[in-house]
Amino acid sequence: MYSSQVKANAITADFRSDTVTRPTPAMRQAMLDAEVGDDVYGDDPSVNALQQKAAQLLGKEAALFMPSGTQSNLAAVMAHCNRGEECLVGQDYHINVWEAMGTAVLGSVACHPLPVNDAGGLDEKTIRDAIKPDDWHKPQTRLLSIENTKDGMVQPLAYMDSMAAVARDCGLKLHCDGARLMNAVVATGSDPARFVEGCDSVSLCLSKGLGAPVGSVLVGDAETINRAGRIRKMLGGGLRQAGVLAAAAIHALDHHIDRLDEDHRRAATLATRLNALNGISVDTARVHTNMVFARFDDGIALDDLEVFLADRGVAINPDRELRLVTHLDLDDAAIDSLVDALAAFTGAYAG
Numbered sequence: 001m002y003s004s005q006v007k008a009n010a011i012t013a014d015f016r017s018d019t020v021t022r023p024t025p026a027m028r029q030a031m032l033d034a035e036v037g038d039d040v041y042g043d044d045p046s047v048n049a050l051q052q053k054a055a056q057l058l059g060k061e062a063a064l065f066m067p068s069g070t071q072s073n074l075a076a077v078m079a080h081c082n083r084g085e086e087c088l089v090g091q092d093y094h095i096n097v098w099e100a101m102g103t104a105v106l107g108s109v110a111c112h113p114l115p116v117n118d119a120g121g122l123d124e125k126t127i128r129d130a131i132k133p134d135d136w137h138k139p140q141t142r143l144l145s146i147e148n149t150k151d152g153m154v155q156p157l158a159y160m161d162s163m164a165a166v167a168r169d170c171g172l173k174l175h176c177d178g179a180r181l182m183n184a185v186v187a188t189g190s191d192p193a194r195f196v197e198g199c200d201s202v203s204l205c206l207s208k209g210l211g212a213p214v215g216s217v218l219v220g221d222a223e224t225i226n227r228a229g230r231i232r233k234m235l236g237g238g239l240r241q242a243g244v245l246a247a248a249a250i251h252a253l254d255h256h257i258d259r260l261d262e263d264h265r266r267a268a269t270l271a272t273r274l275n276a277l278n279g280i281s282v283d284t285a286r287v288h289t290n291m292v293f294a295r296f297d298d299g300i301a302l303d304d305l306e307v308f309l310a311d312r313g314v315a316i317n318p319d320r321e322l323r324l325v326t327h328l329d330l331d332d333a334a335i336d337s338l339v340d341a342l343a344a345f346t347g348a349y350a351g
């Protein structure tokens with residue numbers, strides 16, 4: 001939430017997240033034109049078309065339209081694990097820290113957090129060491145959950161394949177929290193289905209860089225997706241005329257994947273330009289897709305940061321290390337606004 005001094009309607013360049021994107025006129029038209037039914041009866045043609053398209057895109061048997069990425073991840077964890085079993089997950093991955101621990105609260109599934117390496121991935125040895133023996137004292141390890149991208153960093157194909165090999169070797173299911181998977185796919189020029197070939201389930205957000213207003217898709221084999229469908233109903237995620245949302249998502253998959261390259265190009269430019277400013281540093285090697293982490297020198301006082309930038313039309317989440325996210329509602333002029341505003345801020349507030 002903005003501080004009370006920020007006039008939200010004066011913001012023209014919002015760098016807080018790629019979730020802030022608004023449906024384009026063409027997307028709104030697709031929503032208006034959508035054929036709809038009742039998706040709880042399974043007869044919403046637009047939802048069915050989206051699910052078929054998503055399954056095909058990621059090379060899986062089936063897909064389920066979900067109201068959010070959080071519900072998609074939770075349904076996946078609950079579809080793979082029974083009560084009292086556990087899921088191995090990176091300690092600062094979304095499932096472990098940003099989803100109100102629904103796995104434990106609603107699924108009775110424990111998350112066993114693993115250290116995350118500098119590249120944003122998990123190491124094979126820590127995974128093997130964390131797997132519990134068949135012992136009455138221990139929860140049984142059922143699932144390995146990875147994330148791609150992680151803080152905008154691509155987890156490359158070789159890593160995806162190595163995680164699939166470990167999971168297979170250890171008898172674990174593999175889930176990929178691919179909220180921003182298409183950013184990784186576009187940045188690497190990979191075939192999306194090949195990229196997630198070894199995953200038993202993948203959750204993909206439609207409402208981030210892809211620009212749809214609502215929703216995620218969960219893809220996987222037919223049996224897992226069927227189980228996830230019951231769980232989605234239990235969680236209150238069975239929607240009726242969801243075709244208006246699915247139509248936006250189909251539009252996003254048709255028109256907003258290739259253009260992610262633009263977001264990546266702008267993030268790279270932003271990183272280089274901010275790194276050249278006095279008082280701010282960016283590790284440009286970590287900028288793979290649409291996220292830039294920009295750190296203020298310790299001497300700079302940040303109390304006025306949010307309002308200072310908002311007065312110049314720019315929104316950020318104020319922090320010593322800013323997470324800046326590029327997306328389809330930000331053009332080259334927005335990058336200029338942010339760089340100019342930060343140059344003025346560091347000039348005025350240097351300690």
Ligand SMILES: *Cc1c(COP(=O)(O)O)cnc(C)c1O
Nearest residue numbers: 068069070071094147177179205
């Ligand atoms: C945003 C995000 C989610 C959850 O998506 P919501 O739709 O906001 O619930 C899950 N995982 C990652 C990595 C995300 O960035």
